[in-house]
Amino acid sequence: MASGTALIYDEEMTTHKLLWSDPVCDIEVPERLSSSYEQLKCYHLVERCVHVPAREGSEEEILLVHSLGQVSCLCFLPASCAPLPWQSMRLKKSLIEVSIT
Numbered sequence: 001m002a003s004g005t006a007l008i009y010d011e012e013m014t015t016h017k018l019l020w021s022d023p024v025c026d027i028e029v030p031e032r033l034s035s036s037y038e039q040l041k042c043y044h045l046v047e048r049c050v051h052v053p054a055r056e057g058s059e060e061e062i063l064l065v066h067s068l069g070q071v072s073c074l075c076f077l078p079a080s081c082a083p084l085p086w087q088s089m090r091l092k093k094s095l096i097e098v099s100i101t
Contacts, residue, residue, distance in 0.1 A: 009037055054067035 014030040042048050062071060 004050045005048070006052045007040070007046060008052045008054050009033075010054035048086065 014034045016023050017030060018028050037046075040049075060070075
């Protein structure tokens with residue numbers, strides 16, 4: 001198994017944008033990620049990292065860092081929003097019901 005610092009980056013990550021206006025979340029812009037990546041490249045740190053391909057996180061992985069309430073909200077975004085894996089309602093129905101009540 002490789003050891004070192006892992007880097008997960010895909011240009012697709014820079015296409016995500018906040019869907020509403022919230023001053024608290026003003027920092028959540030695609031440039032935050034792309035500028036950080038450019039700095040890593042500038043200092044030749046990218047080539048020193050172990051590259052890990054980006055992939056969609058499993059429900060269990062996402063629930064390690066986000067609350068059930070946050071994840072449940074994504075299930076009910078309007079259809080006009082970009083398609084999300086949660087819109088297929090893969091989360092267990094009982095988990096969603098518990099978080100809503």
